[in-house]
Amino acid sequence: MIGTVFITKAFFAAFGGQITLATVVLIQKLQPVFALILARILLKEKLPSRFYVWAIVAIGAAYLIAFGKDGLDVFSIQFLHSAAFYALIAAFYALIAAFSFAAGTVLGKKVVSNLDFELTTGLRFGITSILAFLVLLVTRDLGSISLLTNSHRISLIIIVFTSGAFAMFLYYFGLKRVKASQATILELFWPLSAIVLDYFLNGNVLSPLQIGATLVLLFAIFKIVQAQNKLISFSALVIHGQGRGFHTANLDVINLELPHGIYLVEVLRNKKTYKGLMHFGYRSTYHDSISTEVMLANFNGDLYGQTITVKVQKKIRDIIEFSTPEALKAQIAKDMEWVK
Numbered sequence: 001m002i003g004t005v006f007i008t009k010a011f012f013a014a015f016g017g018q019i020t021l022a023t024v025v026l027i028q029k030l031q032p033v034f035a036l037i038l039a040r041i042l043l044k045e046k047l048p049s050r051f052y053v054w055a056i057v058a059i060g061a062a063y064l065i066a067f068g069k070d071g072l073d074v075f076s077i078q079f080l081h082s083a084a085f086y087a088l089i090a091a092f093y094a095l096i097a098a099f100s101f102a103a104g105t106v107l108g109k110k111v112v113s114n115l116d117f118e119l120t121t122g123l124r125f126g127i128t129s130i131l132a133f134l135v136l137l138v139t140r141d142l143g144s145i146s147l148l149t150n151s152h153r154i155s156l157i158i159i160v161f162t163s164g165a166f167a168m169f170l171y172y173f174g175l176k177r178v179k180a181s182q183a184t185i186l187e188l189f190w191p192l193s194a195i196v197l198d199y200f201l202n203g204n205v206l207s208p209l210q211i212g213a214t215l216v217l218l219f220a221i222f223k224i225v226q227a228q229n230k231l232i233s234f235s236a237l238v239i240h241g242q243g244r245g246f247h248t249a250n251l252d253v254i255n256l257e258l259p260h261g262i263y264l265v266e267v268l269r270n271k272k273t274y275k276g277l278m279h280f281g282y283r284s285t286y287h288d289s290i291s292t293e294v295m296l297a298n299f300n301g302d303l304y305g306q307t308i309t310v311k312v313q314k315k316i317r318d319i320i321e322f323s324t325p326e327a328l329k330a331q332i333a334k335d336m337e338w339v340k
Contacts, residue, residue, distance in 0.1 A: 001128045003100030005135070010036035013090030028094050032059050034102035042106055043180055047182075051224065055185050060219035066101070073133055082161045104182065108172065109180035117172035124168060128340035176318065179259050232258065233311045235248055236292070238303040248279070248293040249303045251310070256292065257279055261315045263336050268309040272300050273340045277332075278310060281319045295332070297339040 007028060036055065094172040112120045137143040148156075175183050199205060236251035260281025267274045276296035283291050296312060316338050 001131045001135070003097045005132075006100065007097035010090055010093035010097060013093065028101075028130050029097045029099040030095070031102045032184045032187070035105050035180060036100050038102055038106040039109070039180040039184075043109060049180075054220045054223045058185050058224070060209045060215055061131070061213045061217035061220060064216075065207060066204065093186075105175070106180045106185050106186075109175055109183070112172050112176045117176050118169070120172045121165070121169045124172075124307060125165060176282060182224060182259075186221060207229050232256065233309065235307055237307050240304065247300075248295045249308070251292040251294065251308075254290045258312065259315065261317055262319065263312050264314045264316055265294060266311040266313060267296055268311070269306065273299060277316075277335055278312065278340065279319070295336070299337065 010028075032055065036052070058211045088319065091244040108120065108124070111123075115123075133142075174186075178186070178306045234253065234256065238249045239252045241252065258280055265276055266276045267276055274296045276294050276299075278295075279291065281290060283289055294308075316335060320331075322331065
């Protein structure tokens, strides 16, 4: 709600001449930077260094797509002018919006890791609507709703079923399957989609600079998705675990270049291959410690002290917190169905 309110205030300030529109859009594009920082701090997300390289490339390409029509002239952005105070306030609005949307992505990932994406979407709209209603009461703006015309109402309905509820439904569906830091980079696809719509609706075409930036953006997003889906193989020593009552093999490796989650794997031991599951990441959503554990199907022997080779095949879900041991056992039984 804060992000929506403040980005709207920033755009009103731009249309009112207090600040340039380019300034608002430029500041709002700091969202991925905030999201990457918050994901690292709040979610402890660890990604390979090449991810951040492509993230920087994607952010730079998005800037060029947004401003490449007439050329990117940073010095023309008016942070200070005769109405310096109002310009800084408007810029601050855009900065708050960028931070709020970034925090929404990161905190949304924390929520959707434990809830269905359908419920998460409903909670987001429900809670936001209640908060917005309270703001209207406090600011005494509730009566302004009567100023809406039928045209306004139709536009709002279209927004709800396109960039509103439906878009958020798809967004949380995807967020449940990728890291928050990856999601915020993938969101940079929106400048490209906006340009495509601008062409069909308004007849505007891309400049050569924008075409080049578009190709770079698509390639950067492809590399990010490729890194998400990259399969790895590694060998590790089986060590003692914490004795939590589950028959798993704990491995002495915690620095895999994989998103945290539960994976379908194949384990090679003494020239025999076994199917199983691998847990890689924090033992709980409280981020106490990282563990790498495998659970094999149709194997009851002792692997302690042996070196095994693990081939990662597919991520099946994120790590979630369970309220009872029984709930965890039920989920493990469900996960083991992937092995069959």
